[in-house]
Amino acid sequence: MKRFAIHSQRTVMPHGVFDATILIEDGVIVMALDGATEGMNVEIIDVGNAVLMPGVIDPHVHINEPGRTDWEGFDSATKAAAAGGITSMIEMPLNASPVTTTTEALEMKLRATEGKLHVNCGFWGGIVPDNAGKLEPLLRSGVFGIKAFLVNSGLPEFPHVSKLDLRKGMPAIAESGMPLLAHSELESPHDHNPIIDNRTHLQSRPSKWEDDAIELLINLCSEYRARTHIVHLSSSDSLKQIEEAKERGLPLTVETCPHYLVFDAESIPAQDTLYKCAPPIRSKANNERLWKAIKDGKIDFITSDHSPAPPELKHLDDHNFEQAWGGIAGLQFLLSAFWTGASARNLELTDICRLMCQAPAEFVGLENKGKIVPGYDADLIVWDPDKKVSVNRASIYHKHKATPYSDLSMNGKVLKTFVNGELVYEEGEFISLRQGQVLLK
Ligand SMILES: [Zn+2]
Structure with a gap:
């Protein structure tokens, strides 16, 4: 022993x-x-x-293996996680190939992890139009819940679902007791100006997209009583309807990410595609309202939404905003980035433990994790x-070293x-x- x-x-x-x-x-x-x-x-x-402290639990990570291991893989991602204080993560059903929308794809993913896990790792399944009415086998396969996109995911193999598709899937998800996790943006008419920088990228995805998607999800949650989770909330305008839905007793939860808290539209470099993500990074005033909601206990937990891509696909050199992959690499810096912003706003170590260990463990259903308890x-x-984190190429364990967090103290x-x-x-x-x-x- x-x-x-x-x-x-x-x-x-x-x-x-x-x-x-x-x-x-x-x-x-x-x-x-x-x-x-x-x-x-x-x-x-x-x-x-x-x-x-208990190890951080990150329920929102894109690892991309198998199939897109040139973007990120289990070996590099779980090393980065360990270096960043994350001991368990749950991996998203995209952007690996195949995407995790079938039991066969989950089996391939499990094989792909062999000999490569340096921290614990579980998996979300995905709902797409093709499998919406037949989720039961996937729900029984070992995944912790089902992820949906309400808007183009950027990946043709993972098409977004309509309200009708969600109606097909919600009864089985409700029956399973597991959550539906939704990328909450619903496209509505907007200016189709060329996207040439972070400002025009922000204008192209107004907060109304998030607010409309969340309204739709709250209505479906109310109708089917399926556990419903808003991933990476960026629009503070949605906080009120989320709070009201929770007060009504709906099984609704919400996460946000450090990049929506520590970066803001006013300060990020206009031409730097590293900061391109969806939903976009919004104004400083918006972000302060998110911080207030965190302090008031209205946001359930914090995740990284680590969504890396090779430098060519991020168009770091030619600044092609239309083509650049929308996703931020930040797994290794989840704890330090959030703590830096949180401690400046007087959050305490117990808040960090609740938001990054205990609450995500309870959300995922990891029964013996997230607390220091016998x-x-x-x-x-x-x-x-209190110790400064020095970030340099050698100390970053993500497969690709470019990350906006290297510019942050x-x-x-x-x-x-x-x-x-x-x-x-x-x-x-x-x-x-x-x-x-x-x-x-
Ligand atoms: Zn994501």
Whole structure:
């Protein structure tokens, strides 16, 4: 049996931050004791004043393997995750090829992970017009829920669904108890001016698109009572209807991402396609309203929406905004980017733990993850909230190194990452690889 303990003066537990020693046996937290404990007959890793927290759980990651491994892959993505303090992630049904809309595609994906998981990884399935009325096999295959696009996904193999398609799929999703995750933009008439920079990209996807999509989803959620989740909320105009729907008791949840919080339309470089994403990065005033909603507990959790592409497809050199892939690479910087913005707005370590560990674990249905509690998995991180994160090419583990976060001054350096009780990453070095497990519902 492998036993060891970790002592931290700042251990983040569900009810506060404590000086505590955590005893771990065979990958599971078995005991949490007050303070520094002497006389325990085990190795104690004393991290002093560094923060000991559950590993971050990121339920929104695009890994692209198999089929588009030149965009990102399980090996590089799960290394980046470990370096960024993420110990479990759930992978989106696009942009791999095939897309995860059938049980066969999920099986191919599971084979593609073999020997490459350095953190734990589960999968979302997808709804497209072709499978909308026959989701049951996919819902029983081990996925944690079903992702939909309400607008062009940018990928022909993953066409968006209509309201009618959603009506075909919602009964089975409701029956499963698993969530429908929706990319919430609904196209409506707008100016078709050429998209030549970040400003015209923003104008081409007005907040009304998000607000209309969310209204449609709330109506369907009310009708079918299927768990419904708004991914990457960007428009603060939608907060009111989301709040009202929650007050009515609808099973509705919402996430947002650091790039909608720490970057704003006024400050990002006009010509830099690195910042192109959908929905787009909006105004500073909009983003401050999102921050307020986070502080008020009205946004359930934070994800990276890591959506990388090769530099040629991002058109980093020719700034072709019409053609550039819409997605931001940011997996490794999820914790530090969010913490940098959150700490400036007086959010606390317990808020970070709730928004990035506990709430996403509960949303996905990962029963023994997201908390430092006896019986829970020893997916743990040690990090220094005050230490600056230096980003350079060598320290980025994403397959492609271009990321808008390299221009951001961030605090919150990850010092150690334990996955299933094994030390995977320690200050720039991988200590023990392939400790991640496939997560299945
Ligand atoms: Zn996404």
